[in-house]
Amino acid sequence: xxxxxxxxxxxxxxxxxxxxxxxxxxxxxxxxxxxxxxxxxxxxxxxxxxxxxxxxxxxxxxxxxxxxxxxxxxxxxxxxxxxxxxxxxxxxxxxxxxxxxxxxxxxxxxxxxxxxxxxxxxxxxxxxxxxxxxxxxxxxxxxxxxxxxxxxxxxxxxxxxxxxxxxxxxxxxxxxxxxxxxxxxxxxxxxxxxxxxxxxxxxxxxxxxxxxxxxxxxxxxxxxxxxxxxxxxxxxxxxxxxxxxxxxxxxxxxxxxxxxxxxxxxxxxxxxxxxxxxxxxxxxxxxxxxxxxxxxxxxxxxxxxxxxxxxxxxxxxxxxxxxxxxxxxxxxxxxxxxxxxxxxxxxxxxxxxxxxxxxxxxxxxxxxxxxxxxxxxxxxxxxxxxxxxxxxxxxxxxxxxxxxxxxxxxxxxxxxxxxxxxxxxxxxxxxxxxxxxxxxxxxxxxxxxxxxxxxxxxxxxxxxxxxxxxxxxxxxxxxxxxxxxxxxxxxxxxxxxxxxxxxxxxxxxxxxxxxxxxxxxxxxxxxxxxxxxxxxxxxxxxxxxxxxxxxxxxxxxxxxxxxxxxxxxxxxxxxxxxxxxxxxxxxxxxxxxxxxxxxxxxxxxxxxxxxxxxxxxxxxxxxxxxxxxxxxxxxxxxxxxxxxxxxxxxxxxxxxxxxxxxxxxxxxxxxxxxxxxxxxxxxxxxxxxxxxxxxxxxxxxxx
DNA sequence: ATAGGGTTAG
Numbered sequence: 006x007x008x009x010x011x012x013x014x015x016x017x018x019x020x021x022x023x024x025x026x027x028x029x030x031x032x033x034x035x036x037x038x039x040x041x042x043x044x045x046x047x048x049x050x051x052x053x054x055x056x057x058x059x060x061x062x063x064x065x066x067x068x069x070x071x072x073x074x075x076x077x078x079x080x081x082x083x084x085x086x087x088x089x090x091x092x093x094x095x096x097x098x099x100x101x102x103x104x105x106x107x108x109x110x111x112x113x114x115x116x117x118x119x120x121x122x123x124x125x126x127x128x129x130x131x132x133x134x135x136x137x138x139x140x141x142x143x144x145x146x147x148x149x150x151x152x153x154x155x156x157x158x159x160x161x162x163x164x165x166x167x168x169x170x171x172x173x174x175x176x177x178x179x180x181x182x183x184x185x186x187x188x189x190x191x192x193x194x195x196x197x198x199x200x201x202x203x204x205x206x207x208x209x210x211x212x213x214x215x216x217x218x219x220x221x222x223x224x225x226x227x228x229x230x231x232x233x234x235x236x237x238x239x240x241x242x243x244x245x246x247x248x249x250x251x252x253x254x255x256x257x258x259x260x261x262x263x264x265x266x267x268x269x270x271x272x273x274x275x276x277x278x279x280x281x282x283x284x285x286x287x288x289x290x291x292x293x294x295x296x297x298x299x300x301x302x303x304x305x306x307x308x309x310x311x312x313x314x315x316x317x318x319x320x321x322x323x324x325x326x327x328x329x330x331x332x333x334x335x336x337x338x339x340x341x342x343x344x345x346x347x348x349x350x351x352x353x354x355x356x357x358x359x360x361x362x363x364x365x366x367x368x369x370x371x372x373x374x375x376x377x378x379x380x381x382x383x384x385x386x387x388x389x390x391x392x393x394x395x396x397x398x399x400x401x402x403x404x405x406x407x408x409x410x411x412x413x414x415x416x417x418x419x420x421x422x423x424x425x426x427x428x429x430x431x432x433x434x435x436x437x438x439x440x441x442x443x444x445x446x447x448x449x450x451x452x453x454x455x456x457x458x459x460x461x462x463x464x465x466x467x468x469x470x471x472x473x474x475x476x477x478x479x480x481x482x483x484x485x486x487x488x489x490x491x492x493x494x495x496x497x498x499x500x501x502x503x504x505x506x507x508x509x510x511x512x513x514x515x516x517x518x519x520x521x522x523x524x525x526x527x528x529x530x531x532x533x534x535x536x537x538x539x540x541x542x543x544x545x546x547x548x549x550x551x552x553x554x555x556x557x558x559x560x561x562x563x564x565x566x567x568x569x570x571x572x573x574x575x576x577x578x579x580x581x582x583x584x585x586x587x588x589x590x591x592x593x594x595x596x597x598x599x600x601x602x603x604x605x606x607x608x609x610x611x612x613x614x615x616x617x618x619x620x621x622x623x624x625x626x627x628x629x630x631x632x633x634x635x636x637x638x639x640x641x642x643x644x645x646x647x648x649x650x651x652x653x654x655x656x657x658x659x660x661x662x663x664x665x666x667x668x669x670x671x672x673x674x675x676x677x678x679x680x681x682x683x684x685x686x687x688x689x690x691x692x693x694x695x696x697x698x699x700x701x702x703x704x705x706x707x708x
Numbered sequence: 709a710t711a712g713g714g715t716t717a718g
């Protein structure tokens with residue numbers, strides 16, 4: 006700030022050169038006002054100072070202000086015009102740059118090279134090539150820009166050819182080529198260029214190190230890191246990320262401790278690395294200790310919470326972010342949306358959606374598919390369809406999002422209709438599409454359609470059916486009572502049957518009381534997934550129902566030997582942007598515990614009048630014994646529904662989520678609750694959605 | 709005063 010006190014009025018034209026560099030300096034620090042102040046105070050304004058101030062505004066991403074000043078310039082040289090081009094390019098305005106290029110009075114090599122660079126930056130490599138070959142002259146820089154473009158466009162072979170043609174190859178060109186070859190896995194070729202380089206700098210060393218890291222040769226990278234003559238922030242960070250990338254977090258941590266200057270990028274990578282190995286506390290500690298954070302820091306921490314299933318923490322951090330007025334970036338939005346999906350937090354989801362629209366992220370295909378999934382998981386199908394309809398160019402992922410979504414809700418007619426629309430629009434369905442379509446068929450008992458589609462997969466769409474498709478078919482046949490046919494289908498499978506296939510068979514046996522096949526399926530499941538409690542409990546209940554108590558005892562013994570434990574059931578719902586969670590069959594932890602219990606008792610009374618009695622006889626469902634003994638009205642889903650009845654305004658559906666499959670008693674109770682209260686209740690369990698209305702459920706009592 | 713290479717986040 007001392008610069009402010011320099012008496013500007015004393016500048017003569019020779020010191021005005023000094024003024025230009027000061028303008029540039031302040032602009033680079035982000036002090037555009039100071040830069041402008043210096044400029045305004047100048048008595049004599051040579052063309053250089055005009056060029057500086059225009060560049061300063063471009064650098065601060067104020068192109069319109071820059072243009073205003075450009076228009077006021079008393080005289081312009083070629084540098085002014087080139088500055089305008091590069092200013093536009095750095096602000097992503099390639100069309101404006103193009104316009105200037107074709108209308109400027111004269112062009113030199115810098116103008117041409119800038120244009121090539123501009124096209125490369127926008128990913129328009131063909132345009133860049135056209136421009137490059139039209140250029141009247143060329144030098145190392147222009148060759149190198151073109152080389153970089155080809156590398157960036159993934160055309161490494163073409164880059165290599167261009168590289169060989171180059172009359173002069175300087176350090177930058179060689180480094181660029183090394184990076185390209187490494188990206189393509191051609192390590193030895195890259196290393197050859199590296200070894201032959203007449204001179205090397207930090208960047209060439211770092212590029213080579215990153216190359217080894219990308220190709221999973223961290224230890225070689227480390228050797229290079231040890232012998233390089235000089236290291237900077239970036240080289241330390243690159244090495245550190247080499248370790249985090251392959252999960253060697255403790256080594257990364259050691260390196261981080263040894264870093265002379267800890268960059269934000271390195272800290273962010275460290276947060277992600279710690280998150281990967283489940284060290285959430287340490288990750289958060291890093292986050293809290295950082296003096297300086299960028300948007301990547303926030304998205305890294307939120308992503309860690311999201312990936313590790315700490316949804317509430319993720320949302321907390323997101324709201325902290327907004328309180329501190331940090332603009333959420335793209336990856337951050339995606340993470341928060343996934344959190345909203347798994348929590349089914351419609352209120353938060355809507356908020357993120359609004360921001361996506363505000364920052365114009367919502368036209369992206371990737372974002373749209375995550376958004377669709379989010380609305381589907383929240384049970385808001387209409388909104389999901391709305392987002393779907395707004396996507397201008399629908400790819401297979403977008404179609405799959407909506408198909409899978411409808412399928413999870415058991416809306417077979419809609420699924421089949423969308424499937425036909427998809428085929429009509431010329432998009433080829435893939436594996437995921439067929440899982441969705443077949444699931445829908447099985448949920449609604451459309452045996453004929455399901456069979457037809459399964460057949461057409463191979464013959465018409467050239468998609469080889471995988472285990473997941475067989476699982477759908479087994480489910481489809483099993484539900485219809487054709488359990489033996491389902492078993493024969495499994496026997497004809499070319500791929501190996503996985504847990505999902507056997508699980509589907511077991512589910513069918515449970516409903517249709519097919520003891521012999523149930524035992525086969527359950528035993529297969531125990532082999533594939535020895536830690537999964539579901540099949541043990543099912544099998545044990547099956548034995549019990551036949552009075553085979555020795556087998557029950559034997560099974561319980563293996564269970565405790567293998568340390569199998571059932572994950573505790575929990576349900577949650579969102580009220581007023583807050584997620585309320587109910588676990589362990591008790592609401593004691595909840596501040597409104599008393600009211601919830603009173604509500605439940607009132608409901609149970611009403612249900613009794615309607616002819617309902619708690620039913621503990623769901624032996625064939627995977628409900629644990631202990632859980633059965635407990636008073637059934639305390640199951641977490643009932644608590645959540647009761648809370649919903651208290652808090653969710655009339656006319657709005659009550660949306661409850663559960664981490665396990667819904668229990669049979671709760672299912673029939675909730676059906677009746679929906680009837681006697683006249684409310685619509687949407688329950689998402691581990692498998693699918695249940696829409697309760699007027700005493701009926703959309704799953705038709707089969708789940 | 710205008711053009712080029714290396715590190716993070718779905």
